[in-house]
Amino acid sequence: MKWAIRDLLNPVVTRSMLFGSDPFDVESILKKVDAIKVMSGKQIQAVWLGEWEEKAKRYSELCDKAEAAGNKISARAYAKMVTECRYACFMINIEDVENKREIYSRLEESYKRYISFCKNKVEYAEIETKAGKIPAYIHYPDSGRKTGYPTVITYSGIGSCKEELEMLAAPLNERGIAVITPDMPGAGAAIIHNNIKCGGKQLEAAFDGIYKFVKAHKKLDEKNIANFGLCMGGGYAFRATVKNPKVKACVSLFPLLMNFADQSSIPVWMKRGKWSSYQYCEDYLESMRVLEEGTHSADFLMAYSDDDNWMSHDASQRLLDKATGYKESIHIEDKPAYVSEETIMHAMPVGEQYHWVKHEAADFIAARLISNS
Structure with missing residues (x-):
């Protein structure tokens, strides 16, 4: 063997x-x-x-x-x-x-x-969108009794869930920031309970619905927000920032845009099978091209790795180049540990570095949302 x-x-x-x-x-x-x-x-x-x-x-x-x-x-x-x-x-x-x-x-x-x-308040919410209700949590940095919390919206992709996104919320909560962790289309309760499949139209509806939710929420500051995503969510964060000029910062950790990725490297289990078919809409790949549209001028931080076998260095650079404002990048040079020739995954090269990358990401966001941070 x-x-x-x-x-x-x-x-x-x-x-x-x-x-x-x-x-x-x-x-x-x-x-x-x-x-x-x-x-x-x-x-x-x-x-x-x-x-x-x-x-x-x-x-x-x-x-x-x-x-x-x-x-x-x-x-x-x-x-x-x-x-x-x-x-x-x-x-x-x-x-x-x-x-x-x-x-x-x-x-x-x-x-x-x-x-x-x-100790901190974690509040369940259902966000109305044209594609259906998006279940989410709001992680407050404290008891949640104040108003005007600087707010970060987090994103992840297929196979994830809002519960997993706590790992993005925690370092931001420590810095005094409220964090929304939604189940995006095709993920968590959005797909399992509400049958909201992943596709461009559904994602666009989710972005719009989340922004309306923040605007209407009495405790969240719609003028002091950032987008933060990993994997497919890194691409979502970029597109969500394109759609809202009020966003002050965008952070994408090992972002994956399916149409940028090397299709031959994407594993079979993501392309077909009962579970995959259940998660994706019929015109999935074509509809996801909407994520490539537009640019933004918000401050942008991107982490990437040349050992990522889905997003090549050039593909990652394409996304970085799309941002027109101030931008920084974190190039992960460490070789992934949990990897073999047959099972190398997009998440590993940068994901294994998350324990320290998360602090750079959180500081980048806090510096833009919290005065005197």
């Missing part, structure tokens, strides 16, 4: 660890995967899902015990661990849509319990 079975899980492991899964929990489950005698996608899936669910049950019991004893700090920590376990399950590309829906529902419920223990 040319490569280990666990290499098939590299993309899932990367995303799980980005979200906060404990490295030792990950390694213990990967050892169970290594023990599989005959390579089988269904067997790998069964072991991965089963082992994470067992850990989720254990951490849930610990959360119950801590809550009953009035130990809120421990309860919050254990609730987050449960959410991380359920997120690792959600990352598997399951063809059974109903099973995927059940897994996501468990993630939703565990996340709701987790945020109930958080």
Whole structure:
């Protein structure tokens, strides 16, 4: 065999660890995967899902015990661990849509319990758009009792969810900024519960709806906003900034524009299959060209890597060149660790550097939204 079975899980492991899964929990489950005698996608899936669910049950019991004893700090920590376990399950590309829906529902419920223990207010919202209701959370930096919060709108792409976007919200909350984490079309509850598929028309409706939501919200400052996205969401952030001249800053971390990307490098599971078909609209690729339209003059920060096998250096440069105002770039030179020839993923080269890149990104935004920051 040319490569280990666990290499098939590299993309899932990367995303799980980005979200906060404990490295030792990950390694213990990967050892169970290594023990599989005959390579089988269904067997790998069964072991991965089963082992994470067992850990989720254990951490849930610990959360119950801590809550009953009035130990809120421990309860919050254990609730987050449960959410991380359920997120690792959600990352598997399951063809059974109903099973995927059940897994996501468990993630939703565990996340709701987790945020109930958080010191800062996390408020659920449903954003009206022409494509349907976009579920979202507003992460306040404090109790949420003030008005005029500087606001960042975060974006991610296919296969993500608003719960995952907490990792973008947290460093901004620490800097006194409110953050909206929406389920964009084709992602999270938008697709699973509201059947809003991913396509250019749906995304444009989402951008418009989110801006109207911010404008109408009494606590958010529509004149003091930024857009922040990663992966496909990095492309969304750029296009959303094009659509609103009031935006002061835009940050795109390893942005992916599908029409810029090397189509031959995009894995088969993203192009066809029951789950992929469920997420995308029929004219997906053609309709996504709308994201390439227009330019913006907001301050722009982009992180990219030459080891990204979907967006080449030239493709990343094309996006950077589109910004007409002040701009900076972070060139990631570190070689990705969780990678093999067969499973190299767009998310890995820069995603593995997120632990330090997030602070540069958050400081870039804070310097433009908060006076004297």
